[in-house]
Amino acid sequence: MSEPLRVPTMAEYMAQGKQPEVLFWVGCSGSFDDRAKKITKAFARILNKANVDFAVLGAEESCTGDPAKRAGNEFLFQMQAVMNIEVLNGYEVKKIVTACPHCFNTIKNEYPSLGGTYEVVHHTQFLKSLLEDGRLKVEGGKFKGKRITFHDPCYLGRANNVYEAPRDLLRKLEVELVEMRKCKTNGLCCGAGGAQMFKEPEPGNKDVNVERTEQALEVKPDIIAAGCPFCNTMMTDGIKNKEKEDSIEVMDVAEMIASAEEL
Amino acid sequence: MQYIPNILFLIILVLGIGFFTKNIKKLFRNIKLGRDIDRTDNKPLRWRNMAKIALGQYKMVKRPISGILHVVVYVGFIIINIEVLEIIIDGLFGTHRIFGFLGGFYDFLIGSFEILAFLVFVAVVIFWIRRNVIRIKRFLNPEMKGWPKMDGNLILYFEMVLMTLFLVMNAADLQLQILGADHYASESGLVGAFPISQYIAPLFEGMSESSLIILERGAWWVHIIGILVFLNYLYYSKHLHILLAFPNTWYAKLKPKGELDNLDAVTKEVMLMMDPNADPFAAPAEDEGDPEKFGASDVLDLNWVQLMNSYSCTECGRCTSECPANQTGKKLSPRKIMMDTRDRLEDVSKNIDQNGNFQPDGKQLLDDYISKEELWACTTCNACVEACPIGIDPLSIILDMRRYMVMEESAAPSDLNNAMTNIENNGAPWPFNQMDRANWINES
Numbered sequence: 001m002s003e004p005l006r007v008p009t010m011a012e013y014m015a016q017g018k019q020p021e022v023l024f025w026v027g028c029s030g031s032f033d034d035r036a037k038k039i040t041k042a043f044a045r046i047l048n049k050a051n052v053d054f055a056v057l058g059a060e061e062s063c064t065g066d067p068a069k070r071a072g073n074e075f076l077f078q079m080q081a082v083m084n085i086e087v088l089n090g091y092e093v094k095k096i097v098t099a100c101p102h103c104f105n106t107i108k109n110e111y112p113s114l115g116g117t118y119e120v121v122h123h124t125q126f127l128k129s130l131l132e133d134g135r136l137k138v139e140g141g142k143f144k145g146k147r148i149t150f151h152d153p154c155y156l157g158r159a160n161n162v163y164e165a166p167r168d169l170l171r172k173l174e175v176e177l178v179e180m181r182k183c184k185t186n187g188l189c190c191g192a193g194g195a196q197m198f199k200e201p202e203p204g205n206k207d208v209n210v211e212r213t214e215q216a217l218e219v220k221p222d223i224i225a226a227g228c229p230f231c232n233t234m235m236t237d238g239i240k241n242k243e244k245e246d247s248i249e250v251m252d253v254a255e256m257i258a259s260a261e262e263l
Numbered sequence: 264m265q266y267i268p269n270i271l272f273l274i275i276l277v278l279g280i281g282f283f284t285k286n287i288k289k290l291f292r293n294i295k296l297g298r299d300i301d302r303t304d305n306k307p308l309r310w311r312n313m314a315k316i317a318l319g320q321y322k323m324v325k326r327p328i329s330g331i332l333h334v335v336v337y338v339g340f341i342i343i344n345i346e347v348l349e350i351i352i353d354g355l356f357g358t359h360r361i362f363g364f365l366g367g368f369y370d371f372l373i374g375s376f377e378i379l380a381f382l383v384f385v386a387v388v389i390f391w392i393r394r395n396v397i398r399i400k401r402f403l404n405p406e407m408k409g410w411p412k413m414d415g416n417l418i419l420y421f422e423m424v425l426m427t428l429f430l431v432m433n434a435a436d437l438q439l440q441i442l443g444a445d446h447y448a449s450e451s452g453l454v455g456a457f458p459i460s461q462y463i464a465p466l467f468e469g470m471s472e473s474s475l476i477i478l479e480r481g482a483w484w485v486h487i488i489g490i491l492v493f494l495n496y497l498y499y500s501k502h503l504h505i506l507l508a509f510p511n512t513w514y515a516k517l518k519p520k521g522e523l524d525n526l527d528a529v530t531k532e533v534m535l536m537m538d539p540n541a542d543p544f545a546a547p548a549e550d551e552g553d554p555e556k557f558g559a560s561d562v563l564d565l566n567w568v569q570l571m572n573s574y575s576c577t578e579c580g581r582c583t584s585e586c587p588a589n590q591t592g593k594k595l596s597p598r599k600i601m602m603d604t605r606d607r608l609e610d611v612s613k614n615i616d617q618n619g620n621f622q623p624d625g626k627q628l629l630d631d632y633i634s635k636e637e638l639w640a641c642t643t644c645n646a647c648v649e650a651c652p653i654g655i656d657p658l659s660i661i662l663d664m665r666r667y668m669v670m671e672e673s674a675a676p677s678d679l680n681n682a683m684t685n686i687e688n689n690g691a692p693w694p695f696n697q698m699d700r701a702n703w704i705n706e707s
Contacts (some may be wrong), residue, residue, distance in 0.1 A: 037703045053673070071669060071675060072668055079536075110523065158645045186646075191587060196642050198692050202592070202594065204593040206591040207591060211589075
């Protein structure tokens with residue numbers, strides 16, 4: 001924690017006439033939500049440690065439009081998309097990494113037909129490639145042997161068939177990876193998707209995040225690993241609802257790596 | 264006089280197939296009421312998907328018990344239909360077991376049909392028990408009351424009766440062949456092998472030749488008429504999936520599940536807004552017609568693949584049982600979305616039959632069939648799409664209806680309106696200043 005973060009903006013790179021290797025798309029949650037900001041910083045610290053040449057858009061970044069689109073406001077979504085694409089294309093961005101599966105899905109799949117085509121990766125995929133290229137070393141450290149279950153974010157898993165990257169990272173941490181009854185293609189949603197994060201749930205007999213937390217508790221984990229800031233919030237709330245916050249933590253995979261490496 | 268049965272059979276056959284053709288035409292017409300959508304890209308993958316998912320039952324067996332039982336009924340159904348071909352030829356020409364000349368191979372065929380018929384019967388009985396005795400939860404949701412429940416059971420009764428008739432017919436036939444009855448017995452010994460019906464035949468011992476003939480003919484007639492009735496029942500039933508599962512898997516979405524289509528009509532407007540050279544006061548071109556409606560409030564606003572999806576749905580409820588909203592007691596049930604779409608489309612179909620073209624009837628899919636509460640409960644998690652054994656996409660209908668509510672009616676829940684206003688004003692769903700987006704960098 002001693003060193004300050006080195007997080008340059010695209011504008012700064014542009015001023016120097018340089019291109020970063022990758023753009024880190026932070027997302028609204030990663031920028032503003034107190035819990036998610038910790039994930040953002042953990043990921044940035046890993047990028048610093050691995051000497052990745054990256055930049056953020058900073059104040060030029062805006063919501064991808066994902067919640068608007070899924071709420072049915074296609075108009076607002078496309079306005080956001082077109083404005084973001086204009087910024088991204090202006091900086092000639094080629095590759096984007098993001099810690100938010102919703103941003104990931106939207107930019108990767110829904111921007112191309114509006115004129116924005118980039119190579120988009122989720123931060124777990126990017127971290128995995130850093131490991132494979134030998135730019136980052138990860139050892140078990142403090143998580144060695146801990147019981148960890150990974151909650152698949154819908155927009156990473158089912159939506160884009162990324163199941164193994166986060167699990168490969170967890171294996172690198174030498175944890176005891178346990179799967180929930182509902183995982184991978186059959187994973188249960190945390191309840192935040194489709195703009196549910198921003199509204200009250202419809203009447204029912206339970207909240208979705210509580211249901212999912214109960215499934216996680218069935219496998220008695222020490223830590224619930226997540227790969228999405230919204231899932232993280234929902235699962236953290238679920239754990240509080242079950243009054244288990246003293247014994248079970250909800251952590252992003254990037255936070256676990258940063259913590260294992262004492263970054 | 265001796266040709267009366269043949270002629271009678273021909274009339275029944277023509278009526279049965281004629282009525283079926285009429286319904287199939289109606290089915291095509293109704294599906295084509297939907298908006299156009301191009302789903303003809305990447306044909307090799309589409310054929311592979313159809314072979315794997317519809318023909319190969321790949322997704323059915325993800326739930327092993329119902330999956331394997333379904334494969335038994337499915338294989339039995341297809342293979343036993345070879346026998347129906349012989350039944351039709353025998354019926355038309357008054358022959359007896361016309362394929363009998365195939366000898367040992369024929370014995371093998373009939374023997375396999377019998378074993379399959381028995382297995383189908385057993386599987387169907389287990390299905391019935393699952394629905395009516397074990398009462399598996401997904402068959403008891405509110406949308407399964409009334410006709411859908413009866414439809415499910417009727418199909419099972421149909422199959423039980425058809426399989427029983429087939430075996431009784433064979434048993435009586437066997438008994439007649441043993442008695443050496445005219446027209447039945449062959450000089451070259453038994454025609455056909457009867458691994459199952461040989462155990463039924465002893466029940467008919469002591470019956471006279473004429474009563475056996477009545478029994479055999481009776482079973483034969485009721486069996487073939489039953490098949491024709493069943494064929495015509497399809498259009499009115501969830502059982503239509505036996506035909507539509509194939510095109511349904513072929514035309515299913517190939518793009519990543521998370522990719523929701525970008526509405527072209529909106530892109531046009533957005534591009535115009537962003538175009539610095541656009542004349543804001545320009546008069547619309549003369550022949551532009553009515554502006555396109557955003558989203559869907561009725562079945563005619565949906566695309567034809569969505570409408571075909573609704574006719575293909577077998578109401579198995581795997582979607583609903585995987586739905587996070589439904590599991591936590593919300594009203595949303597993806598299966599109900601599909602059933603409502605079909606019900607509404609059928610109402611529109613009747614309306615067209617009566618009036619020549621669709622006359623507004625003061626009803627629509629939104630509110631009159633599917634409530635806003637159901638639509639707002641969806642998390643767009645794609646669990647329903649993943650669960651469907653034949654590639655139905657309930658989420659696309661939910662999204663199109665949300666689009667109508669938000670863009671045509673401005674009827675979003677107020678919390679969502681706040682979030683959307685924030686996105687519009689400051690580029691995030693929460694009321695934070697866009698200028699503060701990078702503040703995290705310097706926060707400890």
